[in-house]
Amino acid sequence: MSPHIIGLPDIIYVRGESDEAPGQSYRVINGRTRVLKAHLGEVETSALQYADGSINTTDDPPRISVNTYTDDGLTSSEARDLAAMLIEAADELDRLQ
Numbered sequence: 001m002s003p004h005i006i007g008l009p010d011i012i013y014v015r016g017e018s019d020e021a022p023g024q025s026y027r028v029i030n031g032r033t034r035v036l037k038a039h040l041g042e043v044e045t046s047a048l049q050y051a052d053g054s055i056n057t058t059d060d061p062p063r064i065s066v067n068t069y070t071d072d073g074l075t076s077s078e079a080r081d082l083a084a085m086l087i088e089a090a091d092e093l094d095r096l097q
Helices: 075-096
Strands: 003-009 011-017 027-029 033-035 041-050 061-067
Touching: 033 075, 041 075, 061 075
Parallel strands: none
Antiparallel strands: 003 011, 011 027, 027 041, 033 041, 041 061
16 A cells, blocks of 8 residues: 655645555654754654544654764754754654644
8 A cells, every 4th residue: 555645734644554554544743853053964753643533652752753864973062952842842742632
C-alpha cells in the first residue's frame, strides 16, 4: 500500500495501516521543521495517530529528530538556539498526549 500524503499548514499526514494491528488505520503527523540559523541543523517532530484520534504513546511514541549538518560543532549561541528549539519541540509533543 503506497502512502497518501496530504499537506496542511505545518503538518503532513502520511496514511497507512498498522503492522501491529492489521486493519487499524493510522497517519504519521510531522510537525513544523525548525531550522538552526545558517542551516546548521534541523529539529523535527513526528507521531502516529490512529483513526480513532488516539496518539501511539507506547511502542512508537511521539519523537523529536535532530539533524546536524556541520563537522565543526556549534558555537555557544548556536547551541542555545538548538536548545530553545528542542524545548519548543518537546512542548509540541506534550500537546499531542
